Amino acid sequence: MNRYVKRALVDIKLNKFLNLITIITIALSILVVSTFMLFFQNISNMVETWNHGGRVMVYLDSSFSAEMVPELNEKLKNISNTKQVFFISKDVALSNLKKDINSDSVFFETLSENPLPDAFDVRMSGVSSFDEVALFARTIKKIPLVSEVEYGQSWLDKFLGIYSLFKVVGYAISSLFFLVALFITANTVRLAFFSRQEEINIMHLVGATDRFIKTPFYLEGIFQGAIGGITGLIILLISYLSLSSGVNDAVSSYMFVDIQFLSIKYILLLILGSTFLGWFGCYISLKQLLR
Amino acid sequence: MESSGSIIRLFNVSKRYGAKYALKDVSLEIQKGEFIFLNGPTGAGKSTLLKMLYLAETVSEGQIIVNGMNLARISRPKLALLRRRFGMIFQDYKLISNRTVFDNIALVLEAAGQKPGYIRKKVMHVLRITNMEKKVHSYPPMLSGGEQQRVAVARAMAGNPSIILADEPTGSLDAEAAQATMDFIMKYHEKGATIIIASHDIQLISRTVKARSVLLKDGVLQNTATML
Numbered sequence: 001m002n003r004y005v006k007r008a009l010v011d012i013k014l015n016k017f018l019n020l021i022t023i024i025t026i027a028l029s030i031l032v033v034s035t036f037m038l039f040f041q042n043i044s045n046m047v048e049t050w051n052h053g054g055r056v057m058v059y060l061d062s063s064f065s066a067e068m069v070p071e072l073n074e075k076l077k078n079i080s081n082t083k084q085v086f087f088i089s090k091d092v093a094l095s096n097l098k099k100d101i102n103s104d105s106v107f108f109e110t111l112s113e114n115p116l117p118d119a120f121d122v123r124m125s126g127v128s129s130f131d132e133v134a135l136f137a138r139t140i141k142k143i144p145l146v147s148e149v150e151y152g153q154s155w156l157d158k159f160l161g162i163y164s165l166f167k168v169v170g171y172a173i174s175s176l177f178f179l180v181a182l183f184i185t186a187n188t189v190r191l192a193f194f195s196r197q198e199e200i201n202i203m204h205l206v207g208a209t210d211r212f213i214k215t216p217f218y219l220e221g222i223f224q225g226a227i228g229g230i231t232g233l234i235i236l237l238i239s240y241l242s243l244s245s246g247v248n249d250a251v252s253s254y255m256f257v258d259i260q261f262l263s264i265k266y267i268l269l270l271i272l273g274s275t276f277l278g279w280f281g282c283y284i285s286l287k288q289l290l291r
Numbered sequence: 292m293e294s295s296g297s298i299i300r301l302f303n304v305s306k307r308y309g310a311k312y313a314l315k316d317v318s319l320e321i322q323k324g325e326f327i328f329l330n331g332p333t334g335a336g337k338s339t340l341l342k343m344l345y346l347a348e349t350v351s352e353g354q355i356i357v358n359g360m361n362l363a364r365i366s367r368p369k370l371a372l373l374r375r376r377f378g379m380i381f382q383d384y385k386l387i388s389n390r391t392v393f394d395n396i397a398l399v400l401e402a403a404g405q406k407p408g409y410i411r412k413k414v415m416h417v418l419r420i421t422n423m424e425k426k427v428h429s430y431p432p433m434l435s436g437g438e439q440q441r442v443a444v445a446r447a448m449a450g451n452p453s454i455i456l457a458d459e460p461t462g463s464l465d466a467e468a469a470q471a472t473m474d475f476i477m478k479y480h481e482k483g484a485t486i487i488i489a490s491h492d493i494q495l496i497s498r499t500v501k502a503r504s505v506l507l508k509d510g511v512l513q514n515t516a517t518m519l
Contacts, residue, residue, distance in 0.1 A: 206374065207371045207377075
């Protein structure tokens with residue numbers, strides 16, 4: 001195998017320009033695909049974080065009185081998955097609202113009575129899916145005096161819809177780039193093959209087998225794929241490092257999550273994918289050229 | 292026709308390009324260790340016959356048997372094995388220009404799956420025989436025609452083939468270089484190899500002792516004669 005590796009490296013050195021084009025093409029494709037993966041990974045993390053730290057607001061009807069807090073508190077605590085229960089009286093809620101908006105606002109002065117309901121803020125633990133949150137909310141809804149349960153379902157439904165749409169677009173663009181990279185790789189192999197046609201003919205004449213001739217091409221494809229993949233990921237990493245601090249400050253204050261770089265699993269998957277791309281480009285060309 | 296000493300046999304071999312025959316109904320038997328001169332004017336079919344022996348061309352009619360192998364039935368992997376039994380020398384040398392002299396010769400041995408240590412030893416040995424040892428790291432375009440042909444001869448010998456096929460090996464060389472090339476081929480022949488040279492150079496043929504001349508004209512075998 002050493003002699004094949006050596007020959008592949010010599011061939012790469014002799015055909016620098018063609019190899020560079022292939023590596024750049026693969027790097028760009030991997031950059032596009034990995035950017036989408038980075039985006040989806042972080043969106044998934046956000047959704048997961050939201051689900052894991054599931055928070056349900058339980059609004060009570062007007063017949064509720066302060067003496068009933070311990071009893072309701074107990075009922076809510078007894079539901080499985082309940083982690084913590086906080087009572088928020090309507091007076092506290094109004095005071096919080098005033099703080100959030102503007103305490104001097106004329107709007108609050110014109111209020112004849114507090115329009116906000118008493119509520120419980122229920123935090124969940126060990127939640128693994130959105131459906132579990134929905135089931136939890138439905139259980140609470142059955143408790144007498146509970147008028148409404150809010151867990152961001154409408155917002156999340158919309159968000160997941162947009163997320164799914166982005167996912168489809170991401171798959172389509174990634175597939176397109178994969179095909180373009182495959183096409184260019186296959187064609188650069190073809191060009192390299194034609195530029196070495198005489199050499200290959202001589203090899204055949206002196207008794208070289210097809211395997212002997214093909215193996216360095218495959219190794220070149222594998223090297224190109226791996227180097228292209230790593231280059232694309234390095235570009236993504238540099239972009240991530242230069243942009244992430246600003247984005248993280250903005251996003252974490254709203255979403256309570258940090259933007260993370262691709263996991264090792266995805267990095268390995270992308271390098272493996274780009275290596276396969278290089279190999280497959282070679283395979284397609286050589287299958288036609290060395291029949 | 293069967294002979295235990297024959298290494299190559301042609302039975303009524305023809306090669307046709309469309310309606311035109313490049314070779315017509317050629318039957319020939321070549322013994323192990325023979326020195327054969329295929330001669331005749333340009334277009335006589337000498338190169339075509341050689342090409343059919345190493346399967347660069349296929350036979351239109353008839354059969355060729357090399358070392359007991361029927362070339363018509365040879366598979367692609369076996370084709371490589373067949374070609375390793377031949378050492379080939381061409382008028383245009385067919386050296387890879389972007390590889391050194393060493394790499395050009397080593398290619399034959401690498402293709403045969405030889406170990407690096409053996410390859411190094413063998414390449415240096417054939418370069419010593421052809422007096423090209425000092426040019427081991429040179430690239431073919433840096434060499435004269437005569438030197439390139441010596442490298443080609445060294446490459447042909449590297450795999451210890453039992454048959455050497457040479458197509459106009461002295462065609463592009465001056466008299467001195469041509470003689471040197473022939474001397475190396477003769478030396479290899481003395482070790483028992485079968486040599487088949489296609490050439491229209493009558494002088495070259497006459498200088499070579501104990502060769503059998505096979506005359507072709509317009510693709511037809513005219514006669515064979517042993518030259519003393």
